[in-house]
Amino acid sequence: MRFMLAAIAALALAACGQSAPSGSTETPNTTNESSSAPAAPSADDAQSQAAVAALPAPYNAANYQAGRTVFAQCRSCHTITNGGANMVGPNLHGVIDRPIASLQNFNYSPPVHGAHFNWDPEHLDQWISNPQAMLPGTRMGFAGVRDATQRRDVIAYIMVESTR
């Protein structure tokens, strides 16, 4: 019986490992952080989830890891790190509050170049729902993220990552 209780306690600890303060966990799996399994929680992820929790609603309810998974679709065309290269699409570091089409070293399409607003979560939500519907003729060849929860998660991910 004591053994059973100990096992249950261990399971409960494992289940909430991600949100537990880092000092109290005893996860041996802290080697080789991000390069191994992308979904494995790490100290960095706990920090990132805390950054998400500090965002304004509704983004404070987002799931950082789920957002990162959705962002994998963007990553084939975009970097988000500071100083990251332009690829098929422009670098997205600092994109929040950035005027649209403002990178000097990226060749935007005429409809994107001719638009005038700063990127905020609402514009991003509209954009990634369906870029062609928002700015017809854009060169961003991306069908869109249909699921509103996935959009919330990926926008929260962008809000955290683009300011790092």
Ligand code: HEC
């Ligand atoms: C197939 C490549 C591709 C994918 C996938 C893609 N994009 Fe883009 N993105 C582009 C291109 C190309 C542009 C420039 C569009 C233009 O000039 O018409 C762009 C532009 C943008 C811009 C405007 C940036 C600026 O400087 O004004 C944002 C924001 C953006 N993409 C976000 C995303 C997000 C978020 C995702 C994933 C949900 C994504 N993109 C997926 C190719 C892509």
